[in-house]
Amino acid sequence: MKSIRSVYKIGNGPSSSHTVGPYRAAQLFGARYPGADAYRVTLYGSLAFTGEGHGTGKAIRSALPGAEVVFDREETDLPHPNTMRFTALKDGREIGSARIFSVGGGSIRVEGEPSDEDADIYPQRHFTEILNLCRDKGIGLAHFIYRCEDASLRDTLADVWRAMVASIRRGLAAEGVLPGGLGVARKAKLLYEKRCYNESADVAMNRVIAAYAYAVSEENADEHVVVTAPTCGSCGVLPAVLYYMHRDRGFPEEEILDALAVAGMIGNVIRTNASISGAECGCQAEIGSACSMTAAALASLYGLNIDQIEYAAEIAMEHNLGLTCDPVNGLVQIPCIERNAVAAMRAISSVNLSRFLYETRKISFDEVVATMYRTGRDMDEKYRETSHGGLASLYNGGL
Numbered sequence: 515m516k517s518i519r520s521v522y523k524i525g526n527g528p529s530s531s532h533t534v535g536p537y538r539a540a541q542l543f544g545a546r547y548p549g550a551d552a553y554r555v556t557l558y559g560s561l562a563f564t565g566e567g568h569g570t571g572k573a574i575r576s577a578l579p580g581a582e583v584v585f586d587r588e589e590t591d592l593p594h595p596n597t598m599r600f601t602a603l604k605d606g607r608e609i610g611s612a613r614i615f616s617v618g619g620g621s622i623r624v625e626g627e628p629s630d631e632d633a634d635i636y637p638q639r640h641f642t643e644i645l646n647l648c649r650d651k652g653i654g655l656a657h658f659i660y661r662c663e664d665a666s667l668r669d670t671l672a673d674v675w676r677a678m679v680a681s682i683r684r685g686l687a688a689e690g691v692l693p694g695g696l697g698v699a700r701k702a703k704l705l706y707e708k709r710c711y712n713e714s715a716d717v718a719m720n721r722v723i724a725a726y727a728y729a730v731s732e733e734n735a736d737e738h739v740v741v742t743a744p745t746c747g748s749c750g751v752l753p754a755v756l757y758y759m760h761r762d763r764g765f766p767e768e769e770i771l772d773a774l775a776v777a778g779m780i781g782n783v784i785r786t787n788a789s790i791s792g793a794e795c796g797c798q799a800e801i802g803s804a805c806s807m808t809a810a811a812l813a814s815l816y817g818l819n820i821d822q823i824e825y826a827a828e829i830a831m832e833h834n835l836g837l838t839c840d841p842v843n844g845l846v847q848i849p850c851i852e853r854n855a856v857a858a859m860r861a862i863s864s865v866n867l868s869r870f871l872y873e874t875r876k877i878s879f880d881e882v883v884a885t886m887y888r889t890g891r892d893m894d895e896k897y898r899e900t901s902h903g904g905l906a907s908l909y910n911g912g913l
Protein backbone atom coordinates (compact mmCIF):
# COMPACT_ATOMS: atom_id res chain seq x y z
CA MET A 515 0.00 0.00 0.00
CA LYS A 516 0.99 3.59 -0.57
CA SER A 517 1.43 6.26 2.07
CA ILE A 518 -1.70 7.35 3.89
CA ARG A 519 -0.86 10.86 2.65
CA SER A 520 -2.44 9.93 -0.67
CA VAL A 521 -5.85 9.89 1.06
CA TYR A 522 -5.70 13.55 2.11
CA LYS A 523 -5.34 16.14 -0.63
CA ILE A 524 -5.88 19.84 -0.04
CA GLY A 525 -7.58 21.47 -3.03
CA ASN A 526 -10.57 23.27 -4.42
CA GLY A 527 -14.00 21.62 -4.48
CA PRO A 528 -16.48 20.54 -5.44
CA SER A 529 -15.27 17.10 -6.56
CA SER A 530 -11.98 15.30 -6.04
CA SER A 531 -12.43 13.18 -9.15
CA HIS A 532 -14.08 15.93 -11.24
CA THR A 533 -12.05 19.00 -10.22
CA VAL A 534 -8.94 18.08 -8.21
CA GLY A 535 -8.03 15.10 -10.45
CA PRO A 536 -8.64 16.88 -13.80
CA TYR A 537 -6.77 19.96 -12.54
CA ARG A 538 -3.77 17.82 -11.61
CA ALA A 539 -4.00 15.97 -14.96
CA ALA A 540 -4.05 19.29 -16.85
CA GLN A 541 -1.04 20.53 -14.88
CA LEU A 542 0.90 17.34 -15.63
CA PHE A 543 0.04 17.35 -19.33
CA GLY A 544 0.82 21.06 -19.72
CA ALA A 545 4.23 20.52 -18.14
CA ARG A 546 4.96 17.79 -20.72
CA TYR A 547 4.15 20.03 -23.69
CA PRO A 548 5.16 23.55 -22.70
CA GLY A 549 5.73 24.42 -26.39
CA ALA A 550 2.11 23.77 -27.39
CA ASP A 551 0.06 26.77 -28.48
CA ALA A 552 -3.31 25.09 -27.86
CA TYR A 553 -4.75 22.17 -25.92
CA ARG A 554 -7.88 20.11 -26.46
CA VAL A 555 -9.33 18.02 -23.65
CA THR A 556 -12.13 15.50 -24.24
CA LEU A 557 -14.04 14.26 -21.23
CA TYR A 558 -15.78 10.88 -21.23
CA GLY A 559 -18.08 8.87 -18.97
CA SER A 560 -19.01 10.42 -15.65
CA LEU A 561 -16.79 13.43 -16.36
CA ALA A 562 -18.83 14.13 -19.50
CA PHE A 563 -22.19 13.64 -17.78
CA THR A 564 -21.60 15.61 -14.58
CA GLY A 565 -18.47 17.59 -15.40
CA GLU A 566 -20.45 20.71 -16.24
CA GLY A 567 -22.16 20.85 -12.83
CA HIS A 568 -18.94 19.88 -11.09
CA GLY A 569 -16.91 22.63 -12.79
CA THR A 570 -14.50 20.23 -14.52
CA GLY A 571 -13.94 22.55 -17.48
CA LYS A 572 -13.12 25.46 -15.19
CA ALA A 573 -10.67 23.34 -13.20
CA ILE A 574 -8.91 22.22 -16.40
CA ARG A 575 -8.75 25.74 -17.83
CA SER A 576 -7.28 27.09 -14.60
CA ALA A 577 -4.29 24.79 -15.21
CA LEU A 578 -4.34 25.06 -19.04
CA PRO A 579 -5.66 28.55 -19.85
CA GLY A 580 -7.61 28.67 -23.12
CA ALA A 581 -7.92 24.88 -23.43
CA GLU A 582 -10.88 23.67 -25.50
CA VAL A 583 -12.90 21.26 -23.33
CA VAL A 584 -15.26 18.84 -25.09
CA PHE A 585 -17.90 16.72 -23.32
CA ASP A 586 -18.27 13.43 -25.20
CA ARG A 587 -21.37 11.68 -23.84
CA GLU A 588 -21.57 9.10 -26.65
CA GLU A 589 -18.44 7.00 -26.17
CA THR A 590 -19.15 4.10 -23.84
CA ASP A 591 -16.18 1.79 -24.42
CA LEU A 592 -13.98 3.28 -21.72
CA PRO A 593 -11.15 1.81 -19.65
CA HIS A 594 -12.27 3.91 -16.65
CA PRO A 595 -15.51 5.82 -15.92
CA ASN A 596 -13.51 9.04 -15.48
CA THR A 597 -11.48 9.15 -18.67
CA MET A 598 -9.88 12.24 -20.25
CA ARG A 599 -7.98 12.59 -23.51
CA PHE A 600 -5.51 15.45 -23.58
CA THR A 601 -4.14 16.67 -26.91
CA ALA A 602 -1.40 19.25 -27.39
CA LEU A 603 -1.38 21.27 -30.64
CA LYS A 604 1.16 23.50 -32.33
CA ASP A 605 0.38 25.46 -35.47
CA GLY A 606 -2.79 23.38 -35.77
CA ARG A 607 -0.87 20.06 -35.70
CA GLU A 608 -1.02 17.47 -32.93
CA ILE A 609 2.31 17.20 -31.09
CA GLY A 610 1.27 14.88 -28.30
CA SER A 611 -1.62 13.24 -26.53
CA ALA A 612 -2.38 11.12 -23.49
CA ARG A 613 -5.32 9.38 -21.90
CA ILE A 614 -5.48 10.18 -18.21
CA PHE A 615 -7.88 8.70 -15.67
CA SER A 616 -9.16 10.47 -12.59
CA VAL A 617 -9.26 7.47 -10.30
CA GLY A 618 -10.82 9.02 -7.21
CA GLY A 619 -9.81 11.20 -4.29
CA GLY A 620 -7.93 13.57 -6.64
CA SER A 621 -5.52 10.84 -7.79
CA ILE A 622 -4.74 10.38 -11.48
CA ARG A 623 -3.17 7.70 -13.65
CA VAL A 624 -1.71 8.16 -17.11
CA GLU A 625 -2.55 5.25 -19.41
CA GLY A 626 0.43 2.93 -19.78
CA GLU A 627 2.43 4.56 -16.99
CA PRO A 628 2.82 3.79 -13.30
CA SER A 629 0.70 5.76 -10.83
CA ASP A 630 1.62 9.40 -10.21
CA GLU A 631 1.91 8.70 -6.52
CA ASP A 632 4.62 7.35 -4.26
CA ALA A 633 5.78 3.78 -4.34
CA ASP A 634 4.29 1.26 -1.96
CA ILE A 635 5.56 1.73 1.57
CA TYR A 636 3.40 -0.82 3.37
CA PRO A 637 4.01 -4.48 2.50
CA GLN A 638 0.50 -5.19 3.80
CA ARG A 639 -2.53 -4.80 1.59
CA HIS A 640 -5.39 -5.87 3.83
CA PHE A 641 -6.49 -4.75 7.26
CA THR A 642 -6.29 -8.29 8.65
CA GLU A 643 -2.54 -8.36 7.97
CA ILE A 644 -2.11 -5.10 9.86
CA LEU A 645 -4.32 -6.29 12.69
CA ASN A 646 -2.28 -9.47 13.13
CA LEU A 647 1.00 -7.59 13.05
CA CYS A 648 -0.19 -5.04 15.63
CA ARG A 649 -1.40 -7.86 17.88
CA ASP A 650 1.89 -9.77 17.53
CA LYS A 651 3.98 -6.72 18.34
CA GLY A 652 1.60 -5.38 20.96
CA ILE A 653 1.38 -1.97 19.31
CA GLY A 654 -1.52 0.31 18.42
CA LEU A 655 -2.59 1.21 14.89
CA ALA A 656 -1.26 4.78 15.01
CA HIS A 657 2.08 3.49 16.32
CA PHE A 658 2.26 1.01 13.43
CA ILE A 659 1.59 3.79 10.91
CA TYR A 660 4.31 6.06 12.32
CA ARG A 661 6.78 3.18 12.21
CA CYS A 662 6.14 2.64 8.49
CA GLU A 663 5.88 6.24 7.29
CA ASP A 664 8.67 8.81 7.39
CA ALA A 665 9.03 11.41 10.14
CA SER A 666 7.38 14.19 8.13
CA LEU A 667 3.99 12.49 8.31
CA ARG A 668 3.11 14.41 11.48
CA ASP A 669 3.76 17.71 9.70
CA THR A 670 1.56 16.60 6.79
CA LEU A 671 -1.22 15.62 9.18
CA ALA A 672 -0.89 18.96 10.97
CA ASP A 673 -1.28 20.77 7.61
CA VAL A 674 -4.31 18.61 6.81
CA TRP A 675 -5.85 19.39 10.20
CA ARG A 676 -5.25 23.14 9.81
CA ALA A 677 -6.93 23.09 6.40
CA MET A 678 -9.88 21.13 7.80
CA VAL A 679 -10.33 23.55 10.70
CA ALA A 680 -10.07 26.55 8.37
CA SER A 681 -12.80 25.13 6.14
CA ILE A 682 -15.10 24.63 9.13
CA ARG A 683 -14.53 28.17 10.41
CA ARG A 684 -15.07 29.73 6.98
CA GLY A 685 -18.17 27.64 6.41
CA LEU A 686 -19.69 28.59 9.77
CA ALA A 687 -19.24 32.28 9.01
CA ALA A 688 -20.59 32.21 5.44
CA GLU A 689 -24.16 32.87 4.33
CA GLY A 690 -25.99 33.05 1.01
CA VAL A 691 -26.89 30.73 -1.84
CA LEU A 692 -24.51 28.17 -3.32
CA PRO A 693 -23.58 28.47 -7.01
CA GLY A 694 -25.01 26.26 -9.74
CA GLY A 695 -28.64 27.35 -10.02
CA LEU A 696 -30.33 24.93 -7.59
CA GLY A 697 -30.94 27.74 -5.12
CA VAL A 698 -29.50 25.78 -2.19
CA ALA A 699 -28.91 28.14 0.73
CA ARG A 700 -26.00 27.67 3.08
CA LYS A 701 -27.23 26.32 6.42
CA ALA A 702 -24.16 25.71 8.60
CA LYS A 703 -24.35 29.06 10.40
CA LEU A 704 -28.07 28.68 11.01
CA LEU A 705 -27.65 25.17 12.42
CA TYR A 706 -24.76 26.23 14.62
CA GLU A 707 -26.63 29.15 16.12
CA LYS A 708 -30.09 27.57 16.33
CA ARG A 709 -29.96 26.30 19.90
CA CYS A 710 -33.40 25.00 20.90
CA TYR A 711 -35.06 25.90 24.17
CA ASN A 712 -34.19 23.22 26.75
CA GLU A 713 -31.93 21.44 24.26
CA SER A 714 -30.56 18.16 25.63
CA ALA A 715 -26.84 17.44 25.47
CA ASP A 716 -27.42 14.76 22.81
CA VAL A 717 -29.45 17.02 20.56
CA ALA A 718 -26.88 19.80 20.97
CA MET A 719 -24.05 17.43 20.03
CA ASN A 720 -25.82 16.25 16.88
CA ARG A 721 -26.75 19.79 15.88
CA VAL A 722 -23.22 21.11 16.34
CA ILE A 723 -21.57 18.18 14.52
CA ALA A 724 -24.08 18.55 11.69
CA ALA A 725 -23.26 22.27 11.52
CA TYR A 726 -19.56 21.46 11.17
CA ALA A 727 -20.28 18.88 8.44
CA TYR A 728 -22.48 21.38 6.57
CA ALA A 729 -19.80 24.05 6.94
CA VAL A 730 -17.14 21.98 5.18
CA SER A 731 -19.49 20.52 2.56
CA GLU A 732 -20.86 23.97 1.71
CA GLU A 733 -17.33 25.28 1.34
CA ASN A 734 -16.73 22.41 -1.04
CA ALA A 735 -19.89 23.14 -3.04
CA ASP A 736 -18.75 26.76 -3.26
CA GLU A 737 -15.49 25.56 -4.89
CA HIS A 738 -13.37 26.68 -1.93
CA VAL A 739 -10.43 24.82 -0.41
CA VAL A 740 -11.19 21.59 1.44
CA VAL A 741 -9.36 18.35 2.23
CA THR A 742 -10.33 15.12 0.53
CA ALA A 743 -11.37 12.69 3.27
CA PRO A 744 -11.31 10.60 1.23
CA THR A 745 -13.01 12.73 -1.50
CA CYS A 746 -14.32 16.27 -1.86
CA GLY A 747 -17.95 15.13 -1.94
CA SER A 748 -17.48 13.38 1.42
CA CYS A 749 -15.08 15.95 2.88
CA GLY A 750 -17.33 17.06 5.76
CA VAL A 751 -17.70 13.84 7.76
CA LEU A 752 -14.29 13.36 9.34
CA PRO A 753 -13.50 17.01 10.16
CA ALA A 754 -16.96 17.49 11.69
CA VAL A 755 -16.51 14.74 14.27
CA LEU A 756 -12.85 15.46 14.98
CA TYR A 757 -13.44 19.21 15.36
CA TYR A 758 -16.28 18.53 17.78
CA MET A 759 -14.03 16.25 19.83
CA HIS A 760 -11.28 18.86 19.82
CA ARG A 761 -13.18 22.09 20.29
CA ASP A 762 -16.22 20.95 22.25
CA ARG A 763 -14.80 17.98 24.13
CA GLY A 764 -11.23 19.18 24.66
CA PHE A 765 -9.25 16.36 23.00
CA PRO A 766 -5.75 17.75 22.30
CA GLU A 767 -4.46 18.30 18.79
CA GLU A 768 -1.76 15.65 19.26
CA GLU A 769 -4.45 13.00 19.70
CA ILE A 770 -6.48 14.38 16.81
CA LEU A 771 -3.47 13.90 14.54
CA ASP A 772 -3.19 10.25 15.65
CA ALA A 773 -6.88 9.81 14.87
CA LEU A 774 -6.30 11.33 11.41
CA ALA A 775 -3.53 8.78 10.85
CA VAL A 776 -5.87 5.92 11.78
CA ALA A 777 -8.62 7.28 9.51
CA GLY A 778 -6.04 7.61 6.74
CA MET A 779 -5.16 3.93 7.04
CA ILE A 780 -8.81 2.92 6.76
CA GLY A 781 -9.19 5.10 3.64
CA ASN A 782 -5.96 3.65 2.30
CA VAL A 783 -7.13 0.05 2.68
CA ILE A 784 -10.39 0.95 0.90
CA ARG A 785 -8.72 2.73 -2.02
CA THR A 786 -6.19 -0.09 -2.38
CA ASN A 787 -8.68 -2.97 -2.38
CA ALA A 788 -11.83 -1.30 -3.69
CA SER A 789 -12.49 2.30 -4.69
CA ILE A 790 -13.21 5.71 -3.23
CA SER A 791 -14.78 6.96 -6.46
CA GLY A 792 -18.51 7.63 -6.79
CA ALA A 793 -18.16 7.17 -10.55
CA GLU A 794 -16.76 3.71 -10.01
CA CYS A 795 -18.78 2.38 -7.06
CA GLY A 796 -21.48 4.91 -6.14
CA CYS A 797 -21.73 6.98 -2.99
CA GLN A 798 -20.97 4.00 -0.74
CA ALA A 799 -17.37 4.45 -1.96
CA GLU A 800 -17.33 8.12 -0.94
CA ILE A 801 -19.67 8.67 2.01
CA GLY A 802 -19.36 5.03 3.09
CA SER A 803 -15.58 5.35 3.16
CA ALA A 804 -15.71 8.70 4.99
CA CYS A 805 -18.10 7.23 7.56
CA SER A 806 -15.80 4.25 8.03
CA MET A 807 -12.70 6.43 8.38
CA THR A 808 -14.49 8.65 10.91
CA ALA A 809 -15.71 5.73 13.01
CA ALA A 810 -12.17 4.36 13.17
CA ALA A 811 -10.76 7.80 14.05
CA LEU A 812 -13.26 8.29 16.85
CA ALA A 813 -12.71 4.79 18.23
CA SER A 814 -8.98 5.48 18.26
CA LEU A 815 -9.52 8.84 19.96
CA TYR A 816 -11.50 7.09 22.69
CA GLY A 817 -8.56 4.73 23.22
CA LEU A 818 -10.46 1.63 22.04
CA ASN A 819 -8.43 -1.41 20.98
CA ILE A 820 -7.66 -2.35 17.38
CA ASP A 821 -10.52 -4.90 17.21
CA GLN A 822 -12.97 -2.22 18.30
CA ILE A 823 -11.49 0.21 15.77
CA GLU A 824 -11.86 -2.37 13.02
CA TYR A 825 -15.41 -3.21 14.03
CA ALA A 826 -16.41 0.47 14.15
CA ALA A 827 -15.05 0.94 10.62
CA GLU A 828 -16.79 -2.24 9.45
CA ILE A 829 -20.19 -1.25 10.88
CA ALA A 830 -19.93 2.20 9.35
CA MET A 831 -19.25 0.79 5.89
CA GLU A 832 -21.70 -2.11 6.13
CA HIS A 833 -24.67 0.17 6.63
CA ASN A 834 -23.75 2.37 3.72
CA LEU A 835 -23.57 -0.58 1.30
CA GLY A 836 -25.59 0.06 -1.84
CA LEU A 837 -25.67 3.82 -1.36
CA THR A 838 -26.05 5.32 -4.82
CA CYS A 839 -24.57 8.48 -6.28
CA ASP A 840 -27.29 10.64 -7.85
CA PRO A 841 -26.34 14.30 -7.43
CA VAL A 842 -29.09 16.63 -8.64
CA ASN A 843 -27.98 18.62 -11.71
CA GLY A 844 -24.51 17.13 -11.32
CA LEU A 845 -23.86 19.51 -8.43
CA VAL A 846 -22.28 18.30 -5.19
CA GLN A 847 -25.16 19.70 -3.15
CA ILE A 848 -28.27 17.48 -3.08
CA PRO A 849 -27.99 14.90 -1.54
CA CYS A 850 -24.29 15.34 -0.80
CA ILE A 851 -24.21 18.09 1.85
CA GLU A 852 -26.90 16.61 4.09
CA ARG A 853 -25.44 13.15 3.56
CA ASN A 854 -22.16 14.29 5.14
CA ALA A 855 -23.99 15.33 8.31
CA VAL A 856 -25.95 12.06 8.50
CA ALA A 857 -22.76 10.03 7.97
CA ALA A 858 -21.04 11.87 10.82
CA MET A 859 -23.83 10.79 13.18
CA ARG A 860 -23.76 7.25 11.84
CA ALA A 861 -20.02 7.08 12.52
CA ILE A 862 -20.67 7.94 16.17
CA SER A 863 -23.38 5.25 16.42
CA SER A 864 -20.98 2.72 14.88
CA VAL A 865 -18.41 3.42 17.59
CA ASN A 866 -21.05 3.11 20.30
CA LEU A 867 -21.93 -0.39 19.04
CA SER A 868 -18.36 -1.52 18.48
CA ARG A 869 -17.33 -0.49 21.97
CA PHE A 870 -19.58 -3.16 23.47
CA LEU A 871 -20.12 -5.78 20.79
CA TYR A 872 -16.74 -6.24 19.09
CA GLU A 873 -16.24 -9.71 20.51
CA THR A 874 -19.43 -10.96 18.82
CA ARG A 875 -18.72 -9.69 15.30
CA LYS A 876 -18.85 -11.98 12.28
CA ILE A 877 -17.74 -9.76 9.39
CA SER A 878 -14.21 -8.39 8.98
CA PHE A 879 -13.40 -4.96 7.61
CA ASP A 880 -11.70 -6.58 4.61
CA GLU A 881 -14.87 -8.52 3.82
CA VAL A 882 -17.05 -5.44 3.90
CA VAL A 883 -14.59 -3.55 1.69
CA ALA A 884 -14.63 -6.39 -0.85
CA THR A 885 -18.44 -6.39 -0.66
CA MET A 886 -18.59 -2.66 -1.25
CA TYR A 887 -16.43 -3.02 -4.35
CA ARG A 888 -18.46 -5.89 -5.79
CA THR A 889 -21.72 -4.07 -5.03
CA GLY A 890 -20.38 -0.96 -6.72
CA ARG A 891 -19.34 -2.83 -9.85
CA ASP A 892 -22.81 -4.47 -9.96
CA MET A 893 -24.53 -1.11 -9.62
CA ASP A 894 -26.29 0.24 -12.69
CA GLU A 895 -24.21 2.98 -14.30
CA LYS A 896 -26.95 5.55 -13.74
CA TYR A 897 -26.24 5.37 -10.00
CA ARG A 898 -22.53 5.99 -10.43
CA GLU A 899 -22.17 9.75 -10.71
CA THR A 900 -23.87 10.23 -14.03
CA SER A 901 -26.88 12.14 -12.66
CA HIS A 902 -29.16 9.87 -14.69
CA GLY A 903 -30.88 8.05 -11.83
CA GLY A 904 -32.41 8.44 -8.38
CA LEU A 905 -32.85 11.93 -7.00
CA ALA A 906 -31.12 13.43 -10.02
CA SER A 907 -33.79 12.05 -12.36
CA LEU A 908 -36.87 12.62 -10.16
CA TYR A 909 -36.13 16.02 -8.67
CA ASN A 910 -38.59 18.54 -10.08
CA GLY A 911 -37.42 21.85 -8.77
CA GLY A 912 -38.19 21.62 -5.07
CA LEU A 913 -41.13 22.18 -2.75
Ligand code: SF4
Binds near residue numbers: 748792846847
Ligand atom coordinates in the same frame (compact mmCIF):
# COMPACT_ATOMS: atom_id res chain seq x y z
S1 SF4 B 1 -23.95 11.53 -4.05
FE1 SF4 B 1 -22.13 10.93 -2.86
S2 SF4 B 1 -20.64 10.15 -4.36
FE2 SF4 B 1 -22.23 11.30 -5.47
S3 SF4 B 1 -21.36 13.38 -5.70
FE3 SF4 B 1 -22.65 13.35 -3.83
S4 SF4 B 1 -21.21 12.83 -2.16
FE4 SF4 B 1 -20.17 12.33 -4.08
